[in-house]
Amino acid sequence: MIENKSFTLQELATQFSLELRGEPQTKVVHLATLKNATADALSFFANPAYLNDLNVTQAGIVILQAKDLETYHGACLISADPYLAYAKIAKLFTCVQSGKPLIHPRAIVAPDTDIHATASIGAGTVVEAGVSIGADCRIGANVTLCQGVQIGQRVIIHPGVVIGADGFGLAFDQDHWIKVPQLGSVRIGDDCEIGANSTIDRGALEDTVLEVDVRLDNLVQVAHNVHIGAHTAIAGCVGIAGSTRIGSYCMIAGASGIGGHIEIADKVTITAMSMVTQSIKEAGHYGSGVEAQPHTEWRRNLARLRRLDKTIRKLRG
Amino acid sequence: MIENKSFTLQELATQFSLELRGEPQTKVVHLATLKNATADALSFFANPAYLNDLNVTQAGIVILQAKDLETYHGACLISADPYLAYAKIAKLFTCVQSGKPLIHPRAIVAPDTDIHATASIGAGTVVEAGVSIGADCRIGANVTLCQGVQIGQRVIIHPGVVIGADGFGLAFDQDHWIKVPQLGSVRIGDDCEIGANSTIDRGALEDTVLEVDVRLDNLVQVAHNVHIGAHTAIAGCVGIAGSTRIGSYCMIAGASGIGGHIEIADKVTITAMSMVTQSIKEAGHYGSGVEAQPHTEWRRNLARLRRLDKTIRKLRG
Amino acid sequence: MIENKSFTLQELATQFSLELRGEPQTKVVHLATLKNATADALSFFANPAYLNDLNVTQAGIVILQAKDLETYHGACLISADPYLAYAKIAKLFTCVQSGKPLIHPRAIVAPDTDIHATASIGAGTVVEAGVSIGADCRIGANVTLCQGVQIGQRVIIHPGVVIGADGFGLAFDQDHWIKVPQLGSVRIGDDCEIGANSTIDRGALEDTVLEVDVRLDNLVQVAHNVHIGAHTAIAGCVGIAGSTRIGSYCMIAGASGIGGHIEIADKVTITAMSMVTQSIKEAGHYGSGVEAQPHTEWRRNLARLRRLDKTIRKLRG
Numbered sequence: 001m002i003e004n005k006s007f008t009l010q011e012l013a014t015q016f017s018l019e020l021r022g023e024p025q026t027k028v029v030h031l032a033t034l035k036n037a038t039a040d041a042l043s044f045f046a047n048p049a050y051l052n053d054l055n056v057t058q059a060g061i062v063i064l065q066a067k068d069l070e071t072y073h074g075a076c077l078i079s080a081d082p083y084l085a086y087a088k089i090a091k092l093f094t095c096v097q098s099g100k101p102l103i104h105p106r107a108i109v110a111p112d113t114d115i116h117a118t119a120s121i122g123a124g125t126v127v128e129a130g131v132s133i134g135a136d137c138r139i140g141a142n143v144t145l146c147q148g149v150q151i152g153q154r155v156i157i158h159p160g161v162v163i164g165a166d167g168f169g170l171a172f173d174q175d176h177w178i179k180v181p182q183l184g185s186v187r188i189g190d191d192c193e194i195g196a197n198s199t200i201d202r203g204a205l206e207d208t209v210l211e212v213d214v215r216l217d218n219l220v221q222v223a224h225n226v227h228i229g230a231h232t233a234i235a236g237c238v239g240i241a242g243s244t245r246i247g248s249y250c251m252i253a254g255a256s257g258i259g260g261h262i263e264i265a266d267k268v269t270i271t272a273m274s275m276v277t278q279s280i281k282e283a284g285h286y287g288s289g290v291e292a293q294p295h296t297e298w299r300r301n302l303a304r305l306r307r308l309d310k311t312i313r314k315l316r317g
Numbered sequence: 318m319i320e321n322k323s324f325t326l327q328e329l330a331t332q333f334s335l336e337l338r339g340e341p342q343t344k345v346v347h348l349a350t351l352k353n354a355t356a357d358a359l360s361f362f363a364n365p366a367y368l369n370d371l372n373v374t375q376a377g378i379v380i381l382q383a384k385d386l387e388t389y390h391g392a393c394l395i396s397a398d399p400y401l402a403y404a405k406i407a408k409l410f411t412c413v414q415s416g417k418p419l420i421h422p423r424a425i426v427a428p429d430t431d432i433h434a435t436a437s438i439g440a441g442t443v444v445e446a447g448v449s450i451g452a453d454c455r456i457g458a459n460v461t462l463c464q465g466v467q468i469g470q471r472v473i474i475h476p477g478v479v480i481g482a483d484g485f486g487l488a489f490d491q492d493h494w495i496k497v498p499q500l501g502s503v504r505i506g507d508d509c510e511i512g513a514n515s516t517i518d519r520g521a522l523e524d525t526v527l528e529v530d531v532r533l534d535n536l537v538q539v540a541h542n543v544h545i546g547a548h549t550a551i552a553g554c555v556g557i558a559g560s561t562r563i564g565s566y567c568m569i570a571g572a573s574g575i576g577g578h579i580e581i582a583d584k585v586t587i588t589a590m591s592m593v594t595q596s597i598k599e600a601g602h603y604g605s606g607v608e609a610q611p612h613t614e615w616r617r618n619l620a621r622l623r624r625l626d627k628t629i630r631k632l633r634g
Numbered sequence: 635m636i637e638n639k640s641f642t643l644q645e646l647a648t649q650f651s652l653e654l655r656g657e658p659q660t661k662v663v664h665l666a667t668l669k670n671a672t673a674d675a676l677s678f679f680a681n682p683a684y685l686n687d688l689n690v691t692q693a694g695i696v697i698l699q700a701k702d703l704e705t706y707h708g709a710c711l712i713s714a715d716p717y718l719a720y721a722k723i724a725k726l727f728t729c730v731q732s733g734k735p736l737i738h739p740r741a742i743v744a745p746d747t748d749i750h751a752t753a754s755i756g757a758g759t760v761v762e763a764g765v766s767i768g769a770d771c772r773i774g775a776n777v778t779l780c781q782g783v784q785i786g787q788r789v790i791i792h793p794g795v796v797i798g799a800d801g802f803g804l805a806f807d808q809d810h811w812i813k814v815p816q817l818g819s820v821r822i823g824d825d826c827e828i829g830a831n832s833t834i835d836r837g838a839l840e841d842t843v844l845e846v847d848v849r850l851d852n853l854v855q856v857a858h859n860v861h862i863g864a865h866t867a868i869a870g871c872v873g874i875a876g877s878t879r880i881g882s883y884c885m886i887a888g889a890s891g892i893g894g895h896i897e898i899a900d901k902v903t904i905t906a907m908s909m910v911t912q913s914i915k916e917a918g919h920y921g922s923g924v925e926a927q928p929h930t931e932w933r934r935n936l937a938r939l940r941r942l943d944k945t946i947r948k949l950r951g
Binding site for chain 1: 758762800805809811815817835871889893895903904910912918920921922931935938945949
C-alpha cells in the first residue's frame with residue numbers, strides 16, 4: 001500500500017447505499033479477517049463457520065446481514081450479501097500502480113499485433129503474431145498467447161497461462177498417429193479471468209470460445225472447440241475435453257472432468273471431483289465425487305463395490 | 318492463411334487414392350465443420366453425433382464412409398476412415414511460415430547444446446546445458462528444457478512445458494525430509510508431441526523415457542523413471558507416478574491417475590478419471606470413473622457406498 | 635559429472651556410520667539401479683518389488699537391511715533405512731556447478747527486491763517488486779514470483795512455478811461476477827521444495843503459508859489462504875481449495891482434492907485420487923480412490939452404484 005486510505009462508517013454507508021449501525025465517524029484504514037482485525041480494520045461476516053471469530057472480533061466495522069445484528073453488537077454495515085458488499089468496498093483499498101510502463105520491456109511482443117493502449121503485459125510474456133488484446137486487459141508474467149488469439153476487454157490473465165496451443169487432434173494411421181492440423185483460434189470475451197498455468201487450446205476448424213465474464217481458476221484445461229457460456233465459473237484443476245459446449249451461469253467445482261462432444265445446459269452446478277460424460281439438459285446440481293473415509297473402512301467398501309453387480313444378483317436370488 | 322489454396326474433387330481423389338462421387342471439378346479453398354461449411358469448403362463426417370449437421374451441410378465436398386452415401390447426396394470423397402483422410406488432406410491447407418528465424422532471438426539457449434539446424438525454438442524458451450534437439454523439432458514459447466535432456470526428431474513441444482525438472486525423490490530422516498539427488502535425464506523419442514504446461518521429470522538414476530510417437534495432451538504429469546512405450550496417447554490432466562512402465566499403443570483418457578512402480582501392458586485403454594495402482598497384464602479396456610448424476614440421488618447412493626460393507630453383511634444375515 | 639569421484643566401502647561405512655560386509659577396499663565411482671549397476675557402482679535395495687534385481691545385480695556395493703544379508707552375498711552397507719542412507723550418500727556424487735553467475739542474466743528481477751547473495755535464479759524467471767528470497771535458494775527457469783512473495787532459506791522452486799497470483803475470489807452481483815481484491819501474499823518456509831508448474835495463490839486478506847520443509851510435487855494447486863504445516867509432502871496433481879489448513883507431517887498422494895475451509899490434523903495420510911471435503915480431526919490414513927477394473931465389469935458395478943439407494947431399499951423389503 002503506497003498511501004493509507006481512510007473511510008468512515010458513514011462514508012461507506014452512503015457510497016454503497018447500505019444501512020449502518022454504530023458511531024458514524026468510526027474510521028477504518030485497512031481490511032482484515034474477523035480473527036485478525038484491529039480497531040481500524042473493516043471486516044465481514046458471510047460464512048457461519050466463522051461465527052466464533054465474529055464473537056471475538058476487534059474489527060472497527062463489520063459488514064453483516066440484518067439477522068446477525070443481535071449476535072454482534074459493534075459498528076456495522078448491513079447488507080443482504082455481505083461478501084458482495086465487501087468485494088465492492090475492498091476495491092477502495094487497493095492501490096493503483098501508476099507511472100509504470102504498461103508493456104514490460106522484457107515482454108516479447110510480435111510486431112503485427114493489436115494491443116490496446118490501456119492493456120498491460122508482464123515480463124517474459126510472449127504475444128505472437130495476429131493476437132489482439134482489448135482495453136484495460138491485465139496480462140501477467142510468462143504468459144503465452146499463440147498466433148491469432150483474440151482477447152476482449154478487461155480480461156485478466158494470470159502468469160504461466162497458455163492460450164492457443166494446438167488442440168490434441170490425432171488420427172490413427174495403421175500403426176502410428178498423424179497430427180490433425182489445428183486451424184482455428186481462441187476468442188476470450190470481455191471480463192474473463194484465467195488462472196495461473198491454465199491452458200486453452202485453439203480450435204481444430206473453428207474457434208475455442210469463452211463468452212463474457214467466464215472465470216477460470218488455476219491449472220484448468222480447456223480443449224479445442226470448447227464453448228463456455230457467459231458468467232460460468234470453473235474452479236482449479238478442472239479438465240474439459242474437446243468440442244464440448246457449456247452453458248451460461250454454470251459452476252464447476254474443483255478437479256472435475258467434463259467429457260468431449262457433450263452439451264451442458266445453463267445454470268448447471270457440478271460438485272467437486274465429478275465426471276460428466278453425457279449431456280446435461282436441465283439446470284441443477286450434479287455430482288459423483290466420493291468423500292474420503294478412514295482407509296480400512298474404505299478398502300472394505302471398495303472391495304464390495306468392485307463386485308457389486310454379482311453381489312446384488314446373488315442377494316436377489 | 319497467406320494465400321488461398323484451391324483443390325478440385327478430382328485432384329484430391331487422385332492424390333489420396335480415394336473414390337469420389339459428384340462433379341470432379343468441384344472446387345474447395347478451405348476447411349470447415351459440416352455445420353459452418355460453405356460451398357467452397359471441404360468437410361468430413363466421422364462421428365454419428367453430427368448426423369443432423371450432415372443432413373443440412375452446405376459443404377462443397379464431404380469426406381465420408383461408403384455406408385453414408387445413401388444419407389448424403391452431394392459431392393464426396395469416400396474413405397473407410399474419414400477422419401484420417403481429412404487429417405492427411407488438411408495438411409495441404411496449412412500454410413508454411415518461411416523466412417522466420419528458427420531460433421527466436423529471445424529464446425535463451427546455453428552455449429553447450431546440440432540443436433539441429435532445422436529445429437525451431439520459441440521466444441522465452443530456456444534450453445539448458447547439454448540438451449540435444451533433433452531435426453525438424455518445433456519447440457514453442459516459454460518452454461524449459463533442463464540440463465542434458467535429449468529430444469528426438471520431429472518432436473513438437475507446446476508452450477509452458479517443463480522437461481527435466483528434478484523428480485519428487487525424498488527420504489524421511491527422523492523428523493524431516495532430505496532430498497534424493499535426481500541424476501538421470503529425460504529422453505524423448507522421434508515424433509512425440511507434448512501438450513502445453515505438461516511436465517516430465519528427470520530420472521533418479523536412469524532416464525525417464527518416452528519412446529517414439531508418444532502423444533501427451535496438456536497438463537500431463539510424468540514422474541521420474543517412467544517409461545512410456547511407442548505410439549501411446551495420453552489425454553489432458555493425467556498423472557503418472559514414478560518408475561511406472563506403460564506399454565505401446567496404450568490410450569489413457571483424461572484426468573486418470575496411474576500409480577507408481579507398476580507395469581501396464583501394450584494396447585491397454587484406460588477410460589476417463591480412472592485410477593490404476595496395480596499392474597495390468599492384458600490388453601483391453603479398464604476403468605473406474607464414476608459418471609455424475611443429479612446431486613440428491615448421488616448423495617443418497619454415496620451414503621450407501623460409504624457403509625456398503627456393513628449393509629451387505631447385514632443383508633446376508 | 636565433471637570429475638569421477640571414487641569412494642571405498644570402508645570410507646562410506648565410516649563417513650555414514652554404517653556397518654559393512656565384504657572387501658573394505660571395494661571401490662565405487664557412480665550410482666545405479668540394481669538392474670543396471672556395474673561393478674564400480676553403488677546401489678540400494680529398499681523395495682521388495684525389486685528382489686529379482688537384487689538376485690542378479692552386478693553392483694559393487696549394495697545398501698540393504700540386515701535381514702537381507704542372507705539373500706544377497708556381495709559387498710554391502712547395512713542400514714535400517716537403505717533409501718535414506720542412499721539419499722545421504724548420493725549427495726557425494728552430485729557435482730557442484732561453480733563459477734556460474736547465480737542470477738542468470740536473462741532473469742527479470744525488479745529493482746526493489748531482497749535476494750540473498752547465495753540464491754540462484756534461472757533464465758526467464760520473473761521476480762516482481764517486494765519479493766524476498768533467502769540464502770541458498772535455487773529458483774529454476776521461467777518461474778514467476780509475484781509482488782511481495784516471501785521465500786525462506788534453502789527453498790527449491792522448479793521451472794514454471796507461479797507463486798502469488800491472485801486467488802480465485804469472486805462475488806456474484808445479480809447477473810455477473812465481481813472480483814474480490816486479493817490483498818495478502820505468500821510465505822514459503824525454509825527447506826520447502828515446489829515442483830514444476832505448480833501454483834500457489836496469494837491470500838485474500840492474510841497470507842497463504844507453507845511452513846518449513848513442505849514438499850510439493852509438480853502441477854499442485856494451492857489456493858488462497860491455505861496453510862500447510864511443516865514437513866507435509868504433497869504428490870503431483872493435487873488441488874487444495876481456499877482457506878484450508880493442513881497439519882504437519884501429512885502426506886497427500888497424487889491427484890487428490892482437498893476442499894475449502896476445512897482443517898486436517900497432523901500426521902494424516904490421504905491415499906491417491908481421494909476427495910476430502912470435511913475436516914479430519916485424527917491422524918491416520920483416509921481415502922476414497924476407486925481402483926480400475928476391466929471396463930465391462932466396472933460398467934456393471936457402476937450401473938448398480940448409480941441406483942444403490944433404491945436397490946438396498948428394495949432388498950430390505
